[in-house]
Amino acid sequence: MTDGNGNDTILLAHGGGGELSDRLVREEILSRFPSRELARLADSAVIDFPGSRLALTTDGYVVRPLFFRGGDIGRLCVAGTVNDLLMSGATPLALSLGVIVRDGFPMGDFRRILDSVAATAAEAGVQIVTGDTKTVGHNAADGIFLTTAGVGVVPEGRRLDYAAAQPGDAVLVSGTLGDHGIAIMSERQQLGFTSAIASDAAPLVEPVAALLAAAPATRCLKDPTRGGLAAALNEIARASGCSIILEESQVPVREAVAGACDLLGLDVLNVANEGKCVAIVPPDQAEAALAALRSTRYGREAARVGRVEAGKPLVVGVNDLGGRRLIEMPYGEQLPRIC
Amino acid sequence: MCLAVPGKLIERDGHSGTVDVRGNRVQARLDVVPDVRLGDYVLVHAGFAISVLSDDEAAEALDLLDDPDEAMPHDGPLMP
Amino acid sequence: MTARSCHDLCRRIARRIEALPDRPVRLMEVCGTHTVAIHRAGLRGLLPPRLRLVSGPGCPVCVTPQTYVDALIELAGRPGVRVATYGDMIRVPGRSTTLERAMARGARVSVVYSIMEALSLARQAPAEQVVFAGVGFETTAPATAVGLKLAADERLANFTVLSAHKLIIPAMTALLESGDLAIDGFLCPGHVSVIIGADAYKPLAARFARPCVVAGFEAEEILRAIDLLVAQLADGRAEVENAYARVVTADGNRRAWALIEETFEPADTPWRGLGTIPGSGLAIRAELAHLDAARRFGLEITAREDDHGCRCGEVIRGAIEPPECPLFARTCTPANPVGPCMVSREGNCQACYKYSRAL
Known part of the structure; x- marks a missing residue:
């Protein structure tokens, strides 16, 4: 990456899930790996295979702190990988787990993280x-860093694709926004605030x-991880060539999350x-979709937020x-701002 | 140019205090609002309480919700 | 905030504008946080096209000179030195790079929410020199003043401040004195006014015959202030009104001012894109010279900028529209901004750049 002044290094912002991440992927990754499937930039790749369609995804986990209210790096890695499979319409089958850990890392923390991986995998119904x-x-x-791969099977006849969004479709979100990001920031001491907000890290199998x-x-489905709902909707808009109208007053946000956002x-x-x-659903199925989401544990606060x-x-x-x-x-x- | 949020002072320890901002607990210095009392609403900027909102001011904030055509002090000749 | 009262306000503003002579009415929101709030609420689209809201010089980060950013980057690269800064400064370009890019090459930079955390960093690492980037207007300067006094009382030997603090009244005065300011009235900054008080604008309103209204940051509060400004224009008045009285008093916070005066003195200061404005900055007093990073590290923040041809000054004064600047969208873009109006996401030039491409 260069900024026009010949400055060529990776920045933390390249991993932030926003415009810089997007450019890094398009300019440096896609240009080197000619694959139509990769070029879709979906959460998982779907590979046609005699008799079935296989979904494959991979992810790395570098979150700090390792333990936070509502989760830890272990729960995050299973939830994130399972959700990437689900977003492609796949039924998750199995995960791999790679661990990179430094000399001197406390064994107690190591066990705690692996126990959390196991518990979350059991919850999601997948095996490591x-x-x-x-x-x-x-x-x-x-x-410690964790890496995963996940495989799943996409049922016959199901095709979820960002490019499939059409004028008239409804935009749904499965619950309140911002919980994970604010939970993490409130644990970083130099920001001088604490919050009861818990991360929402969870495998979304049921909803x-x-x-x-x-x-x-x-x-299509998309999980609004790094870059939040803004990045998720922009990706869908770009892939589909359509505008997305977001009714901001309909976006569910917890009071404390809104307060922390004002503060920072x-x-x-x-x-x-x-x-x-995020789900893009044809208008005649939107109400049924919303009711179905709301009937589940992690979808109780689902809302229709746009079109x-x-x-x-x-x-x-x-x-x-x-x-x-x-x-x-x-x-x-x-980054937190004062102005 | 400056973000500042209102919150309620819930703890005080000398020049510092804890302010509840919509359910979050924020550490704030109280140097420029020395007369602040527990339970007061303050405006927090960059880790400092910069003013105390009085009860009258809170009432005035509620007035904002009234119909502007009745609340306006300066109805000039342009009004129909 | 209620939608109905906002719509009533918009309608009334429109009626008042229609009754004014047929020319654009330009109101300047001095404060960058107002610019953001106006953008987020989409207020421009709700107001009559003849009413132009012009973004003023009140984004302290955007008006920080490139030489100041360069100095921070240079300091953060020196062995044993750490720069502590508000997150706002991280992506502001100096002449060749940003603090963010310098961090990727190993420069030591810590993002803090408060100067108190910068002091903690200094206490925790006595072997390291911690330099706090003191930016901001009157709202933020009292925090730096307290930080300086604490460092002096504790005799912290490894803490200094590089001050780029600025004062808003001298900046508004300089804009008005330039003579070609096509601005009919000022939406005055709510949180600066908490410190300086609403009466601080009285000399400006009187001398330059421009109405000034102090505004809060909710959509309704901003619309209410715009309505008051337009009403003044209709009546031919130029007064100071306070539409944020739940927070702002006539006198401001005297205690905060006293702290500023104990630690700082006014100084001529360079503004990005605007040149040096007399008495518009705060320099650390001689008694606290040992806490002044400029003195400890032998730095000079000058007005000299590599901004050949940048016309941000005229854009801010409302004298030209952004595309009339020869650099606009050519050498000056959001990725490589030259002047302050392109640095800020909601600045006049960046907003114009994005909207011309997007909508």
């Missing part, structure tokens, strides 16, 4: 079927199954989630005054 452990020297890594049963014509100068639409999904319209591939927020704003792809990692 292969793995790898590497140890590195004290200065080569900060604590996604309910949703797809109730709304079989669902166009963040837009909740850019804050990460780890147990939520797809013909137009430029943009996301436009409309508030209850009728005021409109462009909701941009976030640039990179969210």
